[in-house]
Amino acid sequence: MTPRSALRRYMLVNFLTWLPLGLMLPVMVLLMTERGLSLAQVGLVTTVFSVVTITLELPTGGLADVAGRRVVLAASAAFTLAALALMAVSTTVWMFLAMAVLKGVGRALSSGPATAWYVDTLHELEGPDADLGRGLARGGAMESVALCAGVLAGGFVPLLVPPGPLPPLAVPAAGGAVAAAVLLVVALLALPEPAREHASAVTARGLLRGVPATVGEGVRLVAGAPVLRRLMLVAAGSGVALTAVELLTPGRLAELAGTAEEGSTAYAIVAALGFAGSAFGSAMAPRAARLAGRVTGAGGPSPVAGAVAGTVLTSASVGALAATAGLGGAAGLITAATAYVVLFAGLAVAGLLCLEMTHKAVDAGRRNTVTSTSSLALQGGAAASNLGFGALATGAGTVAAWSVAACLIMASALLFVRMPRTSPAPAPQVRSGSG
Known part of the structure; x- marks a missing residue:
């Protein structure tokens, strides 16, 4: 191969x-x-x-x-x-x-x-x-x-x-x-x-012993490695961003379109455009890292600076949703759709570069466990945001929920400040449950 x-x-x-x-x-x-x-x-x-x-x-x-x-x-x-x-x-x-x-x-x-x-x-x-x-x-x-x-x-x-x-x-x-x-x-x-x-x-015995041991090793690795702890918190911030649009955008589009049925059609189209924006962001992530490295004088690609740029773009897109919430008709639809697409592009740039940093910080024996921990952190951030943004939007309005989300996402960019190096942690000398 x-x-x-x-x-x-x-x-x-x-x-x-x-x-x-x-x-x-x-x-x-x-x-x-x-x-x-x-x-x-x-x-x-x-x-x-x-x-x-x-x-x-x-x-x-x-x-x-x-x-x-x-x-x-x-x-x-x-x-x-x-x-x-x-x-x-x-x-x-x-x-x-x-x-x-x-x-x-x-x-x-x-x-x-x-x-x-x-x-x-x-x-x-x-x-x-x-x-x-x-x-x-x-x-x-x-x-x-x-x-x-x-x-x-x-x-x-x-x-x-x-x-x-x-x-x-x-x-x-x-x-x-x-x-x-x-x-x-x-x-x-x-x-x-x-x-x-x-x-x-x-073997069956090896699985029964090895899986819990590997999960424990992976969790301890995440807890003990500063770079992985930060990347898990960044993943939780991505969950906040996803919830901010997936929970609140359908209602906004239905309001702009006039009916729930037309709003669902509009959301399907906007969601497809968002996935296209995500594909573009993923493809552009290496270039974003190279450009960020030149801007910051890193002497080469800088995944950290590129991820910061993607996070700031994501936050700005959610802020744009809040800022344009007063627009109606075609102008409202266009601005909401544009912000949605740009948000997913920024989220993809940051997420892809964080994934690269995660894989550089872990050995093969615990690679999948650590990436599963990242996925769990994202889902945890999304679950907490579903409760918080739902209540906030009900009590104070969608603009308030989007504004809070934009601030939380922007704050997550601070996690990249003085980011530790991403060299792999040493693997355990003896693997538990090798069967």
Whole structure:
């Protein structure tokens, strides 16, 4: 395998991992309500998915570090395939709840193994000083491309497909199942497991001992490494930014469009544009680091300065949403959509460069556990913001919630001040649970 072929496989896996989510996004709630679920039951299904994902985030990260990236990614594809096939035919709340459990397991399993596989493979091919930025940027861009394409397809396919064995709203779920099946085949056949230090044959006893030990090592590493502690807090700040737009933008667009139905169409289009902005930001992240390095006199690419620029751009975009909240009609729609797109571009630049710093600060044996911790921090920031911004917007208005969010995101840029170096922490001499 060559670095170029490894990158192509990584990009393909990222596309196939995120395409099902994009396909489901516009129709999932509508499908459940069409099948007779109340909004309260839809909320219960969504909550079950979130709880399962958060609960399994760290254990599945440890599993990928112990059992290997390929097997965990294949298991993720299998669970996602089962979940989406069940979604397409579900007719009761219990079937949808079972779907949510399967989908939550698949989502937790998919958190990090593809990126960990690519980084390990590149290190094997080019050594520990391999340039990660270019490949991670292209992989991140493919995630956003998949979401953008999926949202557009999932929103328009039900309008084009005639009634048949599956109702039109179930067709995107079936398409997502097909994408998951392709991912399963790719993971099993096209992702050879790279050699990793301290890796050993996987046994049931080894998993039972090794996964908790690896999770513990990863959590202790995050708690004891200043650079990782800061990056986890930055991830929580990203959760704040995402909540600020995902919770409050749909209502703003519905207000501007005139009706809830027109607002949902406007949001689908704006969301697709946002994913396109995210793809652009991911692709531009290495260039942003190089430009920031020249501006700051770093003598080379500066991921830290580039991440600061992306964070400031994100904060400014949320501030622009607050500043233009008084506009109506086409002007309001255009400014809201523009701020949304720029926000996702800035968030992608900062997130991609933080991901690069994270992988430089951790060894292969705990790589997936640490990235799962970052994902958990993002979800934690989003969960807290959902409660806080919801209450603030209800009591003081959307402008107040967006203003507070902009200030919190700007404050998170201070975490990059005097950022410690990102050299990997030494791996433990003896791996627990090597079986």
